[in-house]
Amino acid sequence: MSSIVKQLDYIFKPESMAIIGASDNIAKWGHMMVERPLRTGYKGAIYPVNPQGGSILGLPVFRSVKDIPAPVDLAVITTQANQVPRVMHECVEKGIRGAVLISAGFAETGGEGEDLQAKVMKIARAGGIRCVGPNGMGIWSAAVCLNNAFEEAPKSGQIAFISQSGTFGGYMSELANLKGYGLRTFISIGNQADLTVADYIEYLSYDDETRVIIVYMEGVKDGQRFFNVCKAALNRKPIILYKGGSSPAGARATMSHTASVAGSEIVFQNVCRQIGFIRAEESFQTFEIAIALLSQPLPPGRRIGILGTGGQGVVSTDACQKLGLKVPELDEETSSLLMKMLPPHAPAPTNPVDFAGSYRTAVDEANVVETLLKLDYIDGVISNVPVNPLLWSSRLAKTGKPEIIENLNKITDEGIKRFCGLPREYNKPIVCVRWYSSVKKDPVADQLTQSGIPVYDTPEQCARAMHGLVNYAELRRRMNTD
Numbered sequence: 246m247s248s249i250v251k252q253l254d255y256i257f258k259p260e261s262m263a264i265i266g267a268s269d270n271i272a273k274w275g276h277m278m279v280e281r282p283l284r285t286g287y288k289g290a291i292y293p294v295n296p297q298g299g300s301i302l303g304l305p306v307f308r309s310v311k312d313i314p315a316p317v318d319l320a321v322i323t324t325q326a327n328q329v330p331r332v333m334h335e336c337v338e339k340g341i342r343g344a345v346l347i348s349a350g351f352a353e354t355g356g357e358g359e360d361l362q363a364k365v366m367k368i369a370r371a372g373g374i375r376c377v378g379p380n381g382m383g384i385w386s387a388a389v390c391l392n393n394a395f396e397e398a399p400k401s402g403q404i405a406f407i408s409q410s411g412t413f414g415g416y417m418s419e420l421a422n423l424k425g426y427g428l429r430t431f432i433s434i435g436n437q438a439d440l441t442v443a444d445y446i447e448y449l450s451y452d453d454e455t456r457v458i459i460v461y462m463e464g465v466k467d468g469q470r471f472f473n474v475c476k477a478a479l480n481r482k483p484i485i486l487y488k489g490g491s492s493p494a495g496a497r498a499t500m501s502h503t504a505s506v507a508g509s510e511i512v513f514q515n516v517c518r519q520i521g522f523i524r525a526e527e528s529f530q531t532f533e534i535a536i537a538l539l540s541q542p543l544p545p546g547r548r549i550g551i552l553g554t555g556g557q558g559v560v561s562t563d564a565c566q567k568l569g570l571k572v573p574e575l576d577e578e579t580s581s582l583l584m585k586m587l588p589p590h591a592p593a594p595t596n597p598v599d600f601a602g603s604y605r606t607a608v609d610e611a612n613v614v615e616t617l618l619k620l621d622y623i624d625g626v627i628s629n630v631p632v633n634p635l636l637w638s639s640r641l642a643k644t645g646k647p648e649i650i651e652n653l654n655k656i657t658d659e660g661i662k663r664f665c666g667l668p669r670e671y672n673k674p675i676v677c678v679r680w681y682s683s684v685k686k687d688p689v690a691d692q693l694t695q696s697g698i699p700v701y702d703t704p705e706q707c708a709r710a711m712h713g714l715v716n717y718a719e720l721r722r723r724m725n726t727d
Contacts, residue, residue, distance in 0.1 A: 252375045253440075253448045255343035257386040257430060259318035260289045263310050263341070265332050266323035266348075267293030269301050274323040274347050278383070278393045279304065285398035286390040292317065310339050319343045320374075321383075321393060326350030326358070329365050329379070337372025344369065345393070346378035352436050353380050362438050369439060381435030382411025385418075385428060388454070394431055395419070402427015403456040404535050405449045407442060409434055409463045409489070413528075417461070421532045425694070429455045441466045443474040450478035457482060457535040461528070463489045468516075475520050480724060483538050483717045487525040488513065521720040523713045533699075533706050534713030540697035541674035543718035544624035548573050549711060550617035551597035552610065552628040557678065557704055558597030561627050564708035570715065572596055573622050586612050606653070607631035607660025607689065614664065618671040625674040625714065627707045630690045630700055631664055632680070633657050661689055665696035674714050676700075676707045 262282075268275030279293050279301055292313045293306045300306055307313050310320065310332075320336045322329060326348050336344060351362035362379065369376050377384060383394035387401040394415060399422045406421075408414025411433035418431050429452070432445055442462055449455045458478070465471050475484060517524050525531045548571045551561045562572050575583070575596045583594040588603040598613055610631040617623050668675050677700045679690045690700045701707050 247447055247451065249444055249448050250451050252342070253444070255318045255341075256345065256375065256377060257384070257391070257448075258388045259343065259391065260389075261292065261315065261317050262287075262289060262319035262321055262391075263292045263294050263307075263313060263317045263336075263339075264321050264323070265294045265310055265336075266328075267295045267301055267306060268323075269299070276301070278321045278323055278347065281383075281393045281395070282391055285392045287392065288389045289318075289391075290315065310335050310341070313339070317341050319345065321345045321347065323347045326361060326379075330361070330368060333365050333368040333372075333374070336374060337368065342374060344374050344376045345381065345384060346376055346435070346438075347381060347383060348378075349380040351379045351438065362436065366438050376439040377432065378435035379438060382415060382433040384433065385431035387427075387429050394433060397422075399431065400425065400427040401429070403429050403454060403539055404459060404532070405430040405432075405452070405455045405457070406459045406461075407432050407434060407445050407449075408461045409437075409442075410461060411435070414461060417528060417532070420529060424532070424536075426532050426536055437466055441471070443467065443471040446478050446484065447474045450474075450481050455482065457538050458484045459531045459535055460484060460486045461489065461531070462486070465513075472516065472520060475522070479521050479720060483535075483713075484522055485525055485531045485534050485538075485713065486517065486522045487528055487531050521716075521723075523716050525709075530706075530709050533701060533710050537674065537676055537699045537710040537714055538717060540699065541676070541714060542668055542672045543721065544674055544711075544714055545672075545718070546624040547571055547715045547719075548622055548624045550614075550620070550623040550626045552600075552613050552617070552626065553597050553678070553704070554600050554602050554629065557629060558599050561678070561704040561707060562597055564705045565627070565711070568708055568712040570708065570712060575620075579616065579620060583613060583616060586616070605632060606656045607633070607664060608656055609660070611660045611663040611667070614675065615667055615671075618667055618673050618675075623673070625676075625711055627704070627711060628675060628677050630677045630679045630687060630693060631657075631660055633687065633689045657689070661692050665693060665698060668698065674711065676710050678702070678704050678707050 264278045266275040267279050270276055293301045293304050294310050295306050296308050298306050298308050320341045322332055324332055329348055350358055352359045385392045385394050385399055392398040414433055449458050549565050551558050553561050565572050580594050591601040592599050614626050614628050617626050675698050679700050694700050
């Protein structure tokens with residue numbers, strides 16, 4: 246195992262941390278870096294440090310990190326940039342092994358800032374301290390419930406998110422949390438003065454609780470090492486990449502943002518293809534793809550069956566085709582078999598299969614999806630969320646006849662149970678598009694999500710998730726034959 250694991254455990258699994266530049270002013274970073282982990286359940290000791298002494302949130306404040314009467318694993322530094330060299334010297338003397346530099350005013354500001362950053366890193370490297378940042382916004386580590394990046398701690402999960410932008414990464418993480426997507430780790434990497442994207446990927450590739458890695462990056466430092474580390478990491482888990490600075494104007498903006506040189510987009514795309522990244526074209530696609538990779542089996546190919554009424558099926562087919570997924574026409578025998586499961590006025594099923602807006606139950610839809618999964622030329626299915634007739638039709642729900650409602654609930658439960666078991670039974674993925682989105686809560690969608698079948702709001706999201714599964718499956722097959 247790489248030595249990076251031992252080095253970075255001091256950052257992501259610290260038993261204690263010092264907040265240097267701690268403040269009782271609630272508007273300052275020095276206060277937030279104490280208050281957030283204290284309030285959101287960090288399991289280790291917290292030592293505020295400020296030359297003024299006193300106390301913050303009931304914790305005694307030490308005038309220097311060297312005055313703390315116990316070992317310290319991690320320093321979180323929020324002082325002004327010109328004070329950081331002195332602070333780093335003291336951290337070295339204390340024997341601290343990890344640091345998160347929130348402080349800004351370094352390479353992102355130009356020449357003098359670059360010199361100051363280089364000075365700080367020279368001190369840290371000589372003392373054996375590995376550093377996140379500077380110019381970052383903190384981290385989240387579910388391993389010890391360490392949160393100094395968010396107002397509320399994210400849900401614990403199996404997705405790691407490395408972000409070169411703190412604010413943008415935080416916003417994306419909060420959206421993911423609202424969707425119920427848990428995070429194992431979040432890292433606002435800032436200027437990458439010491440630790441780079443490659444270091445974090447290498448570390449996370451060895452973490453058994455991390456199953457998917459998402460990266461938002463604006464530029465690459467040490468491209469050859471980045472290439473080698475990612476190639477090795479992809480043997481263990483998928484990496485989903487969203488890159489900022491892909492346009493000329495965006496590339497210019499990255500330099501003033503995190504001191505990054507974005508580089509040639511064409512070269513970067515070629516490297517991505519060689520390595521085997523799953524490339525997201527829009528920001529939140531990263532999480533949409535990640536949640537499918539977490540829970541669904543990898544498809545044996547790129548041929549997709551589609552169940553969807555009317556335009557939903559048409560749009561799903563178009564979205565798949567644009568991504569290079571295949572939507573094969575069904576053979577006559579299968580088409581005839583499916584016709585018996587559809588209403589008389591439904592069009593002949595050729596793929597997509599269309600219920601034509603008719604009344605049906607979850608059992609009916611499970612039958613259709615299972616028929617598709619049995620085919621050796623279908624590798625995965627995009628389906629609507631199976632219908633709950635009581636939710637779909639207010640008339641049925643208002644019959645006032647308990648026996649009808651009880652029977653429909655029984656049929657729905659039976660159908661959903663079967664539907665949820667199909668991916669494991671056939672070792673092929675299913676992703677679903679919801680009917681009601683946020684307009685009306687659908688308990689069936691919740692059941693699917695709990696069982697591991699991803700539920701999305703649009704057909705395009707479904708296609709992108711399936712495309713991610715296909716890409717990673719193809720990469721794994723290539724690796725196994727090399």
